[in-house]
Amino acid sequence: MSTIDTEVVIIGAGLAGLSSAILLGEMGIKTTIIERSPVAGGLLRSYPRQGVDCAVGLHYFGPAGEGELLRQMFDILGVTDRLRLRRLGTQGVLERYIFDDLTFNLPATLPAFKEALLDLCPTEKAAIDCIIAALQTMSQGLRLDAGGSLQSSPFSFAGLDQSMEEFLAASGCSKKLHDILSVHGFWTGLPMDKCPAYLLLYTLGALLLSAWELGCTGRQMADAYAERAGETGADLLLGDPVEHILVQEGRACGVRLKSGRSLSCKKILAGIHPKLVLPMLAEEALPAAYKEGLLQLAETAGAVCVHLLIDRKLHPAPGYNMFRIHKIDGVNIDGTFLQVRESERPGYNLLTIIRGSEYSDWKQWHDTHTGRRGEEYQKAKMEVAQSLLEIAGSVLGPLGDYTLLDVSTPLTMRDWAASPEGSVYGLMRSVQNDLQYAVLTRMPVRSLYLVGQNAIAPGLLGVTLSVLRGVGEVAGRGKFQNFLAARLAEIS
Ligand SMILES: Cc1cc2nc3c(=O)[nH]c(=O)nc-3n(C[C@H](O)[C@H](O)[C@H](O)COP(=O)(O)OP(=O)(O)OC[C@H]3O[C@@H](n4cnc5c(N)ncnc54)[C@H](O)[C@@H]3O)c2cc1C
Incomplete structure (x- = not known):
């Protein structure tokens, strides 16, 4: 077993882990990022099907105009030029809401x-x-x-x-x-x-x-972040998950990886779902009540996502996203998200359809892995996809000849980014949660911090908020603010 010393171990090379690594590296703090998957990017990373790029977890976001939070963050991270941002x-x-009896733009x-x-x-x-x-x-x-x-x-x-x-x-x-x-x-x-x-x-x-969307692909964005992390001195270890967080005298001081390799460090930033941290810690490392409370927090629902190519002349990209609302039952709402945007295939646009899907609906395949789930799963998946295609037809008009590129389910998301129950936005930020879980950047283990969408709020904006907070905890708030102030002065 080899031991590598680094100042900060970052668990997970998603948007949160990579952003944190760049910021810490820019402040001269040595980081090592550990990623379980063979590629970096987590939910951010898109994937190709038949030569067309399919987004996983980034369809649009805001605010990223000059001087607004996300643009400031992209500028500080040094990735803005590579994202080729497009205003929506x-x-x-910006969005079209289609109810049974009303269409609201x-x-x-x-x-x-x-x-x-x-x-x-x-x-x-x-x-x-x-x-x-x-x-x-x-x-x-x-x-x-x-x-x-x-x-x-x-x-x-x-x-x-x-x-x-x-x-x-x-x-x-x-x-x-x-x-x-x-x-x-x-x-x-x-x-x-x-x-x-x-x-x-x-x-x-x-x-x-x-509101903005990427002009590059999610894969290119993930690569841009990973390259910037490397330029700022971070080491990126791919394909070797963290299995244990080592704690000595109440302080996180290292990790052990699946391969058996260990790394010792001064601090740990976990850019993963908070519940994934729990089994990494020894039984006595966390108060039992805290652990039980965290485990009881509900997840946001998973989703079924369908990507297909449709004729560009028949279905030009409208420049806004659409929501077909099927039902509003008091506080619960059921709807389908539709996005039409240009694809790499000449003459075709990419239609993405997303509808919430409960993990329990897919539970019979809980113990299976992507590509090896069997015929019954394929059948169930295609039935849901077919219903989504019908919804798309009712919103956009007949789809004409289309090419189905991919269908993913909450199980796909679970396996792709280790997101429990394939939840889209991780833990549900419910008002019914105990207030001690409202901000999760600090765990009750010294030198162990959480970043990522689950720590404070969902999405790219949520990740940005938790990275700002988590990196401040690791580097020291004063040092981090001075760094940000200096970078903002350079940029403006
Ligand atoms: C279908 C879908 C649509 C979305 N649409 C939008 C949108 O339009 N706009 C928006 O702002 N947000 C959207 N989001 C949310 C957005 O994708 C996330 O907020 C963001 O990507 C989360 O980044 P993260 O780094 O916190 O987590 P992740 O991307 O989940 O990264 C976590 C990383 O940690 C790794 N990991 C897990 N366990 C271990 C381990 N033991 N050891 C090492 N590594 C580990 C994972 O492999 C992964 O790479 C969407 C999400 C989904 C699923």
Whole structure:
């Protein structure tokens, strides 16, 4: 068994782990990233089918305009040029919500959103003012100030335990307004009575500031991050999962990998789902009550994703994403996400269809692995895919001749990124959770920190928030802020 010394071990080479490695490397802190998969990128990494790139976990995001949080982060990480960011909603519409009896075009800016809501519900000015003011407050803080601090914390808006349902009830809005606001909750995987108001307002406000998609592929983005991590001095060990986190006198001090190799370090940053950390620790390393509480937290649902090529002339890319809403039953919403964008195949666009899917529906194949799940699984998967194609046909019109590229299920996601139950956004950030789990960047083991979407909030924005916090814990908050301030001064 060989022992390699490094200052910080980073577990997981997803967006969170790689971003953290670049930032720490830029501050002169030596890191070693350990990734279980033979390739880096986690959910960020797209994959090719028949020469066409299929996205896994990055369809769009915001805010990434000049001086906004995600752009600041891309600039600091030194990857902006390689992402070839493309603004969404340039024709005025950012998302189309298709209900049975109503189609609502979500405009691309906050003032236009206000106008659209007033057009739809002219008698509800007071409720609309309240919602818009909240969105404004939340989105305004989405940038780092010159001193390197986030202008305002997402939690500053209201109590962590106020649900979006309660917020909307307090605003006095009608069911129509309620349902429109619910669509975004559905996309973040949360029923409205569990979804913290700050979370929905923060993520919707982010898109209304500016929404973007990648002009490169997810694979190219993952490679850009991995290369930058290497340039800043990080070592990347692929294909060898961390099995044990070594703890001495209450302090995390190393890891043991599946291969038997050990690394000793001063600190550990885990860019993985928090529940995956638990079996890596010895029984006595964590208080039993903390562990039990964490294990009981629910996961966001998994998803079935279908990628297919459709004729570009018949189905031009509309420049906005679509949500077909099937049912809103009080706080629960069932819908399908559709995105049409250019593909690498001349004359064809790529249609991506995503619908939430419970892990329990796939449980009979729990013990199987991708590519070896058998005929029954293929059949079940294709039945769901067929129903999604029918939904797509009802939204877009007849699909014509299409080429099915791939169908993935929550089991695919589970095996790809080790995400428990194949959950899209990891742990459910429910208002019903115990407050000690609201921010998970610090675990009750010294020198062990969590980054990644599960630590604070979902998606690219959530990863960014937890990386800012987790790297600050590791490097020291003052040092990190000085570094960020200096980088921001260089960039502007
Ligand atoms: C279908 C889908 C659609 C999405 N759409 C969007 C979107 O449009 N916009 C958006 O902002 N976000 C979206 N997301 C969420 C986004 O993809 C994630 O927030 C983000 O990629 C999470 O990054 P991460 O680094 O936290 O985790 P991950 O990407 O899960 O990375 C974790 C890494 O850790 C590795 N790992 C696990 N266990 C070990 C171990 N024992 N040892 C070593 N390595 C280990 C994994 O292999 C993986 O590479 C979507 C997600 C999904 C699934």
